[in-house]
Amino acid sequence: MNGLEAARKRGRVGGRPPVVDDDKRAAILARRERGESIRTIATGVKVSIGVVHKTLTDAKTKDT
Template sequence: MEAAAKRGRNGGRPSVVDDDKRPASLARHAEGQALREIHRGVGVSLAVVHGVVAAARSTETAEETV
């Protein structure tokens, strides 16, 4: 792994959510859209939308405790 990292190669699958899809998903969620509607509209899986929303909630919670 270290040799690969030195060559600039990182393991793992590339993220499906790019810089456009994450804010779009969160904005739709803030408007009150259902997660299923968001996943159909943005073009990612329902599990990905759940992950994006959960990550945003955990970030908000962490910021509130600081």
């Protein structure tokens, strides 16, 4: 068993914690629904443009 497997068995998960929580996700989706640009949303929610793109793409994938 390697280190990552042992950590998972103990309930530990590696990697960086997600930047977008449920509140930020809802804000991003609502602002995009109102027609705001991705750049404006990113500035308002204080996340990167890439995070906004990923959140919108993930939401679109889940809806389909």
